[in-house]
Amino acid sequence: MTRKKVNLEYITNESKRKATYKKxxxxxxxxxxxxxxxxxxxxxxxxxxxxEPNPEVWPSHFEVQRVLHKFETLPKLEKDxxxxxxxxxxxKRINKAREQLIKQRNENMKKKMDLxxxxxxxxxxxxxxxxxVNCFSWVIDETLKEVECKRTRDQSQGGIHVAENGSRTLSExxxxxxxxxxxxxxxxxxxxxxxxxxxx
Amino acid sequence: MTRKKVNLEYITNESKRKATYKKxxxxxxxxxxxxxxxxxxxxxxxxxxxxEPNPEVWPSHFEVQRVLHKFETLPKLEKDxxxxxxxxxxxKRINKAREQLIKQRNENMKKKMDLxxxxxxxxxxxxxxxxxVNCFSWVIDETLKEVECKRTRDQSQGGIHVAENGSRTLSExxxxxxxxxxxxxxxxxxxxxxxxxxxx
DNA sequence: TATCCTATATATAAGGA
DNA sequence: TTCCTTATATATAGGAT
Numbered sequence: 001m002t003r004k005k006v007n008l009e010y011i012t013n014e015s016k017r018k019a020t021y022k023k024x025x026x027x028x029x030x031x032x033x034x035x036x037x038x039x040x041x042x043x044x045x046x047x048x049x050x051x052e053p054n055p056e057v058w059p060s061h062f063e064v065q066r067v068l069h070k071f072e073t074l075p076k077l078e079k080d081x082x083x084x085x086x087x088x089x090x091x092k093r094i095n096k097a098r099e100q101l102i103k104q105r106n107e108n109m110k111k112k113m114d115l116x117x118x119x120x121x122x123x124x125x126x127x128x129x130x131x132x133v134n135c136f137s138w139v140i141d142e143t144l145k146e147v148e149c150k151r152t153r154d155q156s157q158g159g160i161h162v163a164e165n166g167s168r169t170l171s172e173x174x175x176x177x178x179x180x181x182x183x184x185x186x187x188x189x190x191x192x193x194x195x196x197x198x199x200x
Numbered sequence: 201m202t203r204k205k206v207n208l209e210y211i212t213n214e215s216k217r218k219a220t221y222k223k224x225x226x227x228x229x230x231x232x233x234x235x236x237x238x239x240x241x242x243x244x245x246x247x248x249x250x251x252e253p254n255p256e257v258w259p260s261h262f263e264v265q266r267v268l269h270k271f272e273t274l275p276k277l278e279k280d281x282x283x284x285x286x287x288x289x290x291x292k293r294i295n296k297a298r299e300q301l302i303k304q305r306n307e308n309m310k311k312k313m314d315l316x317x318x319x320x321x322x323x324x325x326x327x328x329x330x331x332x333v334n335c336f337s338w339v340i341d342e343t344l345k346e347v348e349c350k351r352t353r354d355q356s357q358g359g360i361h362v363a364e365n366g367s368r369t370l371s372e373x374x375x376x377x378x379x380x381x382x383x384x385x386x387x388x389x390x391x392x393x394x395x396x397x398x399x400x
Numbered sequence: 401t402a403t404c405c406t407a408t409a410t411a412t413a414a415g416g417a
Numbered sequence: 418t419t420c421c422t423t424a425t426a427t428a429t430a431g432g433a434t
Contacts, residue, residue, distance in 0.1 A: 002408040003430040010240045015401090020430080021239040027428060028235060031228050031411095032245070039221040040210045041248050042255075047235070048242040055242075202425040203413045215418090220413080227411060231428095403434085410428065417421080 021049060029058040221249060229258040 011017040025047050032045045048055040211217035225247050232245045248255040 002410085002428075003406085003432085005409070006238075006430070008234060008237050011238050016430090017239050019402095021235065021241070023429060024231070024235040024238070028228070028231050030428095031224070031231060034208060035221065035224040035228060035247070037208050038206075038211050038224070039217050039250070041221070041250060043245070043247040045232070045245045046243060050239070050241060202411075202427085203415085203423085205426070206413070216413090219419095223412060230411095405431100405433075406429105407431095408429085410426100412424100412426080414424090415422085417419100 025049075025056060029056070032058045218250075225249075225256060229256070232258045 011020060028047065029045060032043055035041065036043045045058045046055045047057075211220060228247065229245060232243055235241065236243045245258045246255045247257075
C-alpha cells in the first residue's frame with residue numbers, strides 16, 4: 001500500500017504474493033506481540049502459508065493452545081453471540097465510512113458554493129445554472145453572518161477570509177467513493193448492509 | 201509510537217491502555233483481513249480484552265473454529281516441531297539485528313580510518329595514537345588500490361572521492377545498540393540467545 | 401531468491417472538543 | 418467517553434542489487 005495504493009484483492013503474481021506474505025506475516029505477528037505486551041492481554045494468531053501444511057503461530061504453540069482451550073470452552077450461548085463479531089465489526093466500519101462521506105459531501109458542497117459566490121462577486125453574473133438556489137442562498141446568508149460577526153468582534157475592517165480547511169476536491173471525493181465501492185471485504189461480508197452501500 | 205516513541209511494556213495508565221487496546225485491536229484485525237485476502241490464505245486471530253470474558257475473533261467464530269480444527273489435528277510430531285516457532289522467529293530477528301550491527305561497525309571503522317587517513321595527509325602527522333595500526337594500514341592500502349584502479353580505468357586524473365555511503369556515526373551506533381538491548385521481548389523470550397546479546 | 405532502499409501509505413500517541 | 422486532528426513512527430510496494 002505504498003508506492004502504489006494496492007487493491008485489497010488476491011495477488012495473482014506468485015512471487016509478488018509470496019513476498020507480500022512474508023513481510024506482512026512478520027509485521028502481523030509483531031503487532032500481535034505489541035498489543036499483548038502493551039495491554040497485558042492474551043492473544044494468539046494462526047497464519048497458514050500456501051506451500052506449508054503447518055501454520056505459523058504466535059506467540060507459541062503452547063500459548064496458542066492455552067488461548068484456544070479458553071476459547072473452546074466458552075458456553076454455547078456466548079459462542080453464538082460471538083458469531084456476530086465480524087458482522088458487527090464490519091457494520092461499524094461501514095457506518096463510520098458513510099458518516100465521513102456525508103461530512104465530506106457537505107464540505108464539498110459548501111466549498112463549491114463558496115467558490116461560486118466569489119465568482120459571482122467578481123464577475124457580477126451567475127456563472128453556473130445548475131445550482132441549488134436554496135443552498136446557494138443559504139451559503140451566502142451564512143457568509144454574510146460570518147462577515148458581520150467578525151466585523152463586530154474585531155471592530156476592524158479585515159477582508160473576507162475563506163478558511164483553509166483541507167476539505168477534498170470533487171475529484172478526490174469521487175476517488176473516495178470509488179475506493180469504498182471496491183472494498184470487496186466490506187461488500188461481500190455483510191450483505192444486508194452491503195446493499196445500502198450502493199445507495200451512497 | 202508516534203508523538204512519542206512508546207516503550208514496549210505494559211501500559212499502567214488504565215484509560216490510556218484501553219484506548220491503545222481498541223485502536224490496535226482494530227488495526228490488527230484489519231491487517232489479518234488484508235493478508236488473508238491479498239495472499240489467499242487461511243488465518244485467524246483471537247484477542248482477549250481485560251474486561252470481557254469473551255475474546256474478539258477474526259474473521260468469524262466459524263472460520264476460527266475451522267482453522268483451529270485444522271490446527272488441532274496436526275500430527276503430534278508436527279506440533280512439537282511447531283512449538284519452536286516463536287523461538288525460531290525471534291532467533292531470526294536477533295541474527296538479522298546482529299548482522300546489521302556488525303556490518304555497521306565495519307562501516308564505521310572504515311569511516312573512522314578514512315577520516316584519520318585524510319587528517320594525516322593534510323597535517324602530515326599521526327593525530328590519534330589509539331589506532332589499530334594493522335587496520336589503518338589496510339585501509340590505506342585499499343584506498344591506494346582504489347585510486348590506482350580508478351586512474352587506470354578512467355585514464356583521467358580525478359581526485360580521491362570518499363563514497364557517501366550513509367553509514368551511521370559512532371553515536372548513532374551506540375543508540376542502535378542501546379535500542380537493541382531494550383528490546384525486552386527479544387531478551388525475555390529466548391534466554392539462550394538472549395545471553396549472547398549481552399556480548400554485542 | 402534474499403536483502404536493501406526509499407517513496408508513500410498507514411498506524412497511532414497525544415491533545416483537544 | 419467518544420470522536421477528531423495532527424505530528425510522528427511504522428509498514429510496505431516496487432525497484433535495484
